Amino acid sequence: GIKVEALGYRGTWGQQFSVMGSVEKSDGEWDFNWCDVGWLRENFDHAYMEEHVRINHFRNHYELTRKNLMVKNLKRFQKNLEKDMGRTEASKCDFFPSTYAMPSEYHLFVEEFNRNPGSTWIMKPVAKSQGKGIFLFRKLKDIIDWKKDRSRSEEQKDAAHLDSYVVQRYIENPYLINGRKFDLRVYVLVTSYVPLKVWLYRDGFARFSSSRFSLSTIDDKYMHLTNVSVQKTAPDYDPEKGCKWQMQQLRRYLTAKYGREVVETLFGDMDNIIIRSLQSVQKVIINDKHCFELYGYDILLDHNLKPWLIEVNASPSHAPSSQEDYEMKYGLLEDTLNVVDMEGRLTGQEKRVGGFDLMWNDGPVYTEDLNLQTFGSLSFTANTHLGCVNDREKNLRQLLKPFPLQKKI
Numbered sequence: 001g002i003k004v005e006a007l008g009y010r011g012t013w014g015q016q017f018s019v020m021g022s023v024e025k026s027d028g029e030w031d032f033n034w035c036d037v038g039w040l041r042e043n044f045d046h047a048y049m050e051e052h053v054r055i056n057h058f059r060n061h062y063e064l065t066r067k068n069l070m071v072k073n074l075k076r077f078q079k080n081l082e083k084d085m086g087r088t089e090a091s092k093c094d095f096f097p098s099t100y101a102m103p104s105e106y107h108l109f110v111e112e113f114n115r116n117p118g119s120t121w122i123m124k125p126v127a128k129s130q131g132k133g134i135f136l137f138r139k140l141k142d143i144i145d146w147k148k149d150r151s152r153s154e155e156q157k158d159a160a161h162l163d164s165y166v167v168q169r170y171i172e173n174p175y176l177i178n179g180r181k182f183d184l185r186v187y188v189l190v191t192s193y194v195p196l197k198v199w200l201y202r203d204g205f206a207r208f209s210s211s212r213f214s215l216s217t218i219d220d221k222y223m224h225l226t227n228v229s230v231q232k233t234a235p236d237y238d239p240e241k242g243c244k245w246q247m248q249q250l251r252r253y254l255t256a257k258y259g260r261e262v263v264e265t266l267f268g269d270m271d272n273i274i275i276r277s278l279q280s281v282q283k284v285i286i287n288d289k290h291c292f293e294l295y296g297y298d299i300l301l302d303h304n305l306k307p308w309l310i311e312v313n314a315s316p317s318h319a320p321s322s323q324e325d326y327e328m329k330y331g332l333l334e335d336t337l338n339v340v341d342m343e344g345r346l347t348g349q350e351k352r353v354g355g356f357d358l359m360w361n362d363g364p365v366y367t368e369d370l371n372l373q374t375f376g377s378l379s380f381t382a383n384t385h386l387g388c389v390n391d392r393e394k395n396l397r398q399l400l401k402p403f404p405l406q407k408k409i
Contacts, residue, residue: 032342037061037314049290054340057314058193058293059286064277065295065314067166068126071099077280093280095273096309098169101126109167113140120170120218127164136170136218143167171308172215175301177253179212183310184247186297186386187332188274189339193287195362198278199339200271202355202390203328204247244325251387258305266305271384273299273309275360294336331355331392338396345400351383353399354392359384 033055035043040057049055063069074096082090100109102123113121118138125133137143174181187201245253255263274297296316300308318333320326335354338346351358351365358365359382366380 032340052342053290054292054342055290056292056294058190058291059288060284061293061314062127063281063284064312066126067099067124067311068101068164070277070281070312071096071166072101073280073284074277077276092272093276095269095276095307097171100167102165102167110140116169120172120215122168122170124166124168125164126166133165138218171300171302173303174213175303175305176213177206177208180208180210181213182206182208182245184250184270184297184299184301184307185316186247186270186274186299187316188278188295188297189292189336189356190278190295191292191339192289193278193282193285196278196282196360197358197362198275198360199353199356200274200359200384200386201332201335202247202357202385202388202392203332204386205325205328206245206247206250208243208245210243244321246324246328247387248389254305262305266301266307267384267386268382270299270307270386271359271382273297273307275364277309277312278360292336292340294332331390335392338400350399352395354396355390357383357385 031053033053035056037057040055040059040061044055044059063073074093078090078093081093098112100106100112102109113119120136120138122134122136123143135142184204184206186204189199189201191197191199251263251267254266277297293314294316296313298310298313300310302308318329320329332355335356339353339356346353351367365383367383368380
């Protein structure tokens with residue numbers, strides 16, 4: 001069988017990824033490795049990988065998934081677009097808030113801060129997740145105190161071990177549902193950067209804060225941070241109800257409120273964020289046929305229904321917060337393995353595999369729709385179905401041949 005190593009667990013590929021048959025510890029060889037980024041950093045450069053082997057990160061994934069590098073790459077990409085194709089094309093990258101790397105861009109930040117007195121800013125460590133180390137501020141004094149604290153820490157320990165931060169303009173007008181702020185988690189699978197090949201998962205979710213939103217207090221993390229790891233420590237958190245809506249629920253809610261056309265524009269704008277952000281790192285990511293990456297995109301909507309890219313996660317959490325969440329994430333992981341296709345059951349021409357739709361294959365991927373209003377003519381729309389019905393099992397039954405050694409029952 002295919003040998004699997006997943007976060008230190010070694011075994012053979014069973015019918016499900018979560019149940020790996022016999023444990024093989026003798027030879028240290030593996031065909032498929034689902035590792036964390038720490039393992040990758042220490043081992044990737046020394047690992048010999050045969051043709052068929054697959055691993056779940058690109059070597060320098062951090063070009064997109066570290067907050068400071070993501071913004072640096074997006075700014076450079078936007079600048080090049082403006083130079084080569086003009087301002088209109090470059091404006092399609094206006095989807096990330098003003099951001100400065102700290103402490104290197106401190107003086108640039110101060111200039112911007114002084115141009116916008118009274119604005120709220122948010123400070124984030126570049127390489128931490130789950131809301132750790134984040135705080136909001138409105139006064140320059142807060143950041144001067146922060147700099148002093150850092151200077152003291154630097155005297156005590158090696159500066160290289162101190163976290164870098166980004167400071168970002170806080171989105172003060174988020175779209176609210178029942179008075180609560182939320183952000184979106186969208187799953188994107190990249191199987192190649194050269195050529196760029198991108199799959200978008202149909203399921204995802206909105207993560208809500210537990211407190212009603214207000215700018216009158218900026219110290220309440222339960223109001224301003226939507227991370228589940230933060231929200232589940234809130235005093236009034238109910239694990240039964242959780243703090244999530246499935247993406248289908250959100251799409252239905254918005255469609256009922258604003259109509260289909262507005263919602264299709266919004267979801268098209270999110271498609272644009274995904275593709276432009278990946279194109280911004282396409283030339284710097286080390287492409288390797290052994291690698292794929294399942295990214296967790298965090299997107300925030302403002303009250304004009306404009307989506308903003310907050311960050312991209314290289315290791316989105318697969319820990320479920322409810323039974324519904326478990327089923328969604330189980331399907332997501334199973335379909336990731338179906339697309340990676342270790343068993344060679346696909347033709348390579350598929351536009352859909354389970355819950356994944358191929359959205360980019362060295363160019364946009366379209367789906368053909370028969371338009372009855374124009375007497376049977378074909379119309380072409382983007383092959384993306386985020387928040388639409390995910391009848392993945394039906395698709396997989398039609399698509400996947402049985403394993404070679406399996407007989408149909």
